[in-house]
Amino acid sequence: MKKLIKFLFTSVALFLLLNGCGEPGPVGPEGPQGPPGPEVLPTSFEFEADLTQSNGFEFFRDIPTQIEVFESDVMLAYVLEDYIPEDDLEVWRQLPITDFNSRGTVQINFDYTFVDIRIFMDANYNLGSIDEYEDLLIRAVHVPAAFLNTNKAMKLSDINTLSELEQMLGVEVQNFKM
Template sequence: MKKIGTLILSVILFVACTGDTGPPGPQGPNGINILGSVFEVTVNFTPQNNYSALIDFPQEIEVFESDVVLVYRLENVIPDSTGPIDVWSLLPRTFYLDNGSQVAYNFNNTFLDVELFLEGNTNFSNLDTFYTLDQTFRIAVLPADFASNPDLDLHDIEQVIQSLEMQQDNFSIQKL
């Protein structure tokens, strides 16, 4: 009798747990939590700031120690019939000067800020202002899972931004 009772109870539970499945939940990007942000800054590298600039992350951008920070320099703006096209290069970026010396844009970061700086084997005070004044950078903060995607070319800022736009509803580039 015990066996029949157990069998009946099992059938009741099985039937009670079956039925129409509910609507599917939202589809995520393979379990990756995307909270990336991109913002722009324009700085001058001068003797007064020791050819460096310390940029605090905006308050609305939460940066974790595990996040990946990438910095891109605006190299050129190409005119086009649809509007200007920005050309960006991932740092570090080295330029070889006519006199045989070199100058490089580089950065380091914490989860609080990014330091942009010039380095090289030249006298920075003799550099053309092309290298020192009104330098625009895009700073991208990416979750480590997102940045480790082998299909993502981190050298291409447009691909990074397009990937973030597909993953975020309210993506925007902030200009500081």
């Protein structure tokens, strides 16, 4: 049995080795330019979220109908952390955000489906009214898979700010006003 397996393995290896030998054939004529593909760009939308005891520390927002989300797409979420008026500069921070306080650890995070995005709080202690966050300005960024596939070096896990995302993608993210 061992000899049979060794014979088959050797035969396959020899076949692959000899099959790759030989001179390459001539290069054929170049075909016509194909039609341009659809322009697929990341888009974003903003909304305010309240994370309070009355809503179970979660907030849902429908994704605008102009944005079609597919299973292979990526959604990122940012919260407006600060505004620097002298430079007219917004400071955005990517979710999740973890806060360590005297009661323990609390995290603001998100998840999404094809139709909505959910912003929520989670903690390793019982959340109370002291932990409420109101009027959080959230920017959700939809990155289509078709756009991802055209960017070989894309590593979304290395992106920490919206401006880094725009710089890496080489585009300015379009805004949908709600």
